[in-house]
Amino acid sequence: MNLSKNIQTIAKETLLKEADAIKNVIDYIDEEFELIVNEILSMKGRLVITGVGKSAIIANKIVATLNSTGTPAIFMHAADAIHGDLGMIREEDLVMCISKSGNTEEIKVLLPLLKRTGARIIGMVSNPDCYVARHADFVIRAIIGEEADPNNLAPTTSTTVHMAVGDALAVSLLWARGFTSEDFAKYHPGGSLGKQLYLRVDDIYPKNELPIVQETDLVKDSILVISKKRLGAAAVVNTQNELVGIFTDGDLRRMLEKHDDFSSIKIGEVMTSNPKTINKGEYAIRALNKMRQHDINQLIVVDQQKQVAGFLHISDLLNEGIV
Structure with a gap:
């Protein structure tokens, strides 16, 4: 040796x-x-x-x-x-x-x-x-x-x-x-692995509030909606109820850095356009991967008609144990 x-x-x-x-x-x-x-x-x-x-x-x-x-x-x-x-x-x-x-x-x-x-x-x-x-x-x-x-x-x-x-x-x-992965899920229903294979977005998001504001709403009014719903964000829609953006805590901070007076500013002027979304029938693990890919904490959940259905937050996935 x-x-x-x-x-x-x-x-x-x-x-x-x-x-x-x-x-x-x-x-x-x-x-x-x-x-x-x-x-x-x-x-x-x-x-x-x-x-x-x-x-x-x-x-x-x-x-x-x-x-x-x-x-x-x-x-x-x-x-x-x-x-x-x-x-x-x-x-x-x-x-x-x-x-x-x-x-x-x-x-x-x-x-x-x-x-x-x-x-x-x-x-x-x-x-x-x-x-x-x-x-x-x-x-x-x-x-x-x-x-x-x-x-x-x-x-x-x-x-x-x-x-x-x-x-x-x-x-x-x-x-x-x-x-298939669906077959695999049948034999692994417990723990984080099982949840990754069967848990879907629409199993989670209905528990959350649904903060929605119009793009013509004033920021000061929208802040009250965001605060009340406690998700740190709101989906922004137009008069046809189509999703046009998202307004988050980050958008609010950036706005305050640029404007001392925002009493007349509308959400549509300071929102983030083309927000990241997830279809309600998708697997929750795909939502997690999307959040990681784009370094974001929430996704807007949409239905088949691309109408806003709800919100999914990273904390929801943490609570479910799939992170």
Whole structure:
């Protein structure tokens, strides 16, 4: 072990080794990988993923990713399987065994028992000449050169590659199913991620006041409207009730810098023309992105006829937890 290296060098070398290993495994994505994807797509049962040690942890993560993207999957610990959990396996299932060596005792005991259930077996291994590769119906070759640790012992590169290949499998299945963001939202209804995928502008803005002024209204009168509605802005419309501008706190400050007497100034003279708007049926996350893009705190909500329907403020999005 080279003790002269500093921590930053070690960390960077570790990441480079793992990144190179992921790049190298691309060469092993072949026709058999595509066949496995199609087998999973057409299966009538579930994809059961098993492993021991660190492979079991990776298996759990892949199961979670698959379930969240539309592929029914469950985890079965290889050691628990031979003590009763094997009963969860059905003939119509596919079982994926994850193992770096492909020769662990638990897996070698488990595979013949899995064969008896009639379920087909997928092996994900880093060693192409192993027990699992020889006895599985399909093989995903997650081949690596060496682990990232100096002793080539700790599961580092191998677990990274297994997880990355699992992601490749999940995304391939997602793509093949035509899985959309709306589908994703069905499986992620909670938290900020779920809200980004289903919350719409018209779920939020009706809670707010609707400050509207005419472009011919005096500024001094309009200020009272803005103050009363407590949004820091007002939509400005013409006599046909068409949106022509917005008057904000910022517009008020700029006006006061230029005019000592504003008693006769009309809103149309000092408003901001062509205000940013958002359609009421849009996703709230798109409203947030628009606010960020233009560095503004509110959007005027419009309907299909481009008539003013309401206001959406950045604080609304903060309160909903999607920021």
